[in-house]
Amino acid sequence: MTIRLAEEIAINDEGSGIAWFYDKKNIIDSMPNLVGFTENKVKLRIKRFLFLEKTLEYKLTSILGEGYILYKFETEDSSFTIFITLNKGKKRVRLNLVYLGKYKDQMNKLLNAFMINLKTKYQELKQKMVSTAGETISSKLASLSYIAKLASTSMLVYSDKLDLNKKDISLFIEETLRKFSHYPVTYILGFNDETIFRLLFVNGELKGVYIKISGEEFYSEEAVSKIKGLFNVSVYVSLLRPEMVIRHDRPNRIG
Numbered sequence: 001m002t003i004r005l006a007e008e009i010a011i012n013d014e015g016s017g018i019a020w021f022y023d024k025k026n027i028i029d030s031m032p033n034l035v036g037f038t039e040n041k042v043k044l045r046i047k048r049f050l051f052l053e054k055t056l057e058y059k060l061t062s063i064l065g066e067g068y069i070l071y072k073f074e075t076e077d078s079s080f081t082i083f084i085t086l087n088k089g090k091k092r093v094r095l096n097l098v099y100l101g102k103y104k105d106q107m108n109k110l111l112n113a114f115m116i117n118l119k120t121k122y123q124e125l126k127q128k129m130v131s132t133a134g135e136t137i138s139s140k141l142a143s144l145s146y147i148a149k150l151a152s153t154s155m156l157v158y159s160d161k162l163d164l165n166k167k168d169i170s171l172f173i174e175e176t177l178r179k180f181s182h183y184p185v186t187y188i189l190g191f192n193d194e195t196i197f198r199l200l201f202v203n204g205e206l207k208g209v210y211i212k213i214s215g216e217e218f219y220s221e222e223a224v225s226k227i228k229g230l231f232n233v234s235v236y237v238s239l240l241r242p243e244m245v246i247r248h249d250r251p252n253r254i255g
Helices: 024-028 104-128 132-141 146-150 168-179 220-226 241-248
Strands: 002-010 034-037 039-048 053-065 066-075 078-087 092-101 156-164 187-189 195-202 204-214 216-218 228-238
Touching: 002 104, 002 216, 024 104, 039 104, 078 104, 092 104, 132 204, 146 228, 168 187, 168 195, 168 220, 204 220
Parallel strands: none
Antiparallel strands: 002 092, 034 039, 039 053, 053 066, 066 078, 078 092, 156 228, 187 195, 187 228, 195 204, 204 216
């Protein structure tokens, strides 16, 4: 029996994009139904029939290279490998998992949860990875407390539905900045069922980007082109001094 799974994860930068996966403990900590582990062995629990359970002990080996990692888990009657590669050009990490052996139904559920855990834990780390001024401001836009403070010191000047399938977002941004150019700070918020975007402009220059599309987060200016669909959009403006908005202190965290 064979199971094949794949996931792709957007990364903030090439240098640190794959480093988290080189730590074997991060991989093991992402495993569901983990009973125990040593440096080279992992024990997983699966359900067989009703209340009957079985513990599978896998031998763990790893191969680490430049831009890739291979983890292999083996027992006498089953094995699975996870091959992790870095695509620098697209700034993405790709996870490919292949399982061979018995207990396909039980392992299919377990391995799907394993892949989700890897992606979730890495994305939680990605939120904390702040290395440049631009990323610092963008990461602040991911914080509900920062947004609350920004809104409380701003004035709502626009709120309506906006179809960004029919209208390019760059045109809307240009019109908005031109209309409210006498305000040094402009904050644009948009949301629908699948996407949230938050854009912060200071003196007409884009200083912060936070976009979340179907659970995947983006912090770069290039990601603005991904914003499509019908949105509820609000525009806030402020007379705050720019340095009060974009100072490079430690960003607030959610939760």
